[in-house]
Amino acid sequence: MNKKGFTLIEIIAVIVIIALVTTIVILNFDNSLNKNNNKKEEAFVTDLEKAACVYIDLKDNAIFKNTCYSLGTCTVTVDQLITNGILSSDMKDPSTNQNIDKNLTVSITWDSDGTKTCTFTR
Numbered sequence: 001m002n003k004k005g006f007t008l009i010e011i012i013a014v015i016v017i018i019a020l021v022t023t024i025v026i027l028n029f030d031n032s033l034n035k036n037n038n039k040k041e042e043a044f045v046t047d048l049e050k051a052a053c054v055y056i057d058l059k060d061n062a063i064f065k066n067t068c069y070s071l072g073t074c075t076v077t078v079d080q081l082i083t084n085g086i087l088s089s090d091m092k093d094p095s096t097n098q099n100i101d102k103n104l105t106v107s108i109t110w111d112s113d114g115t116k117t118c119t120f121t122r
Contacts, residue, residue, distance in 0.1 A: 037094065040094040041094050041095060044093065044095075045120050047091075048087075048104070049106055049118040049119065051086045051087050051106075052076045052081065052106035052108060052120075053108070053116060053118040055080065055081055055084060056068065056076070056108055056116065068110075069110055069114075073107060073109040073110070074107075075107050076105065077102065077104065077105050078101065078103070078104045078105070078106075079102035079103070087100070104120070104122075106120045107119050107120075107121070
């Protein structure tokens with residue numbers, strides 16, 4: 001008797017191999033998405049911090065800068081950055097995928113040596 005075809009064991013082995021490969025691909029894809037989202041969030045935070053530092057350094061802000069420097073710390077809102085044209089009003093927050101909340105703030109602090117640090121925290 002000449003049988004042509006696959007045995008049940010062979011079919012099950014192929015299904016198991018396909019399932020393993022599919023699982024590995026899905027996990028790697030999910031990991032890549034998470035890394036991409038983290039990079040977007042980091043870029044968003046960096047952009048806000050840089051924008052606040054630029055805002056403080058503007059010539060037109062000399063009084064504001066001197067007041068903040070003498071206090072040692074101050075905050076700048078996203079609304080101030082948008083109003084002064086430093087940030088775009090249609091900027092998206094990657095954590096919500098909505099337009100940026102104008103009430104978010106960036107803290108600016110000065111060290112004893114005069115080094116300025118701009119920090120955004122949620």
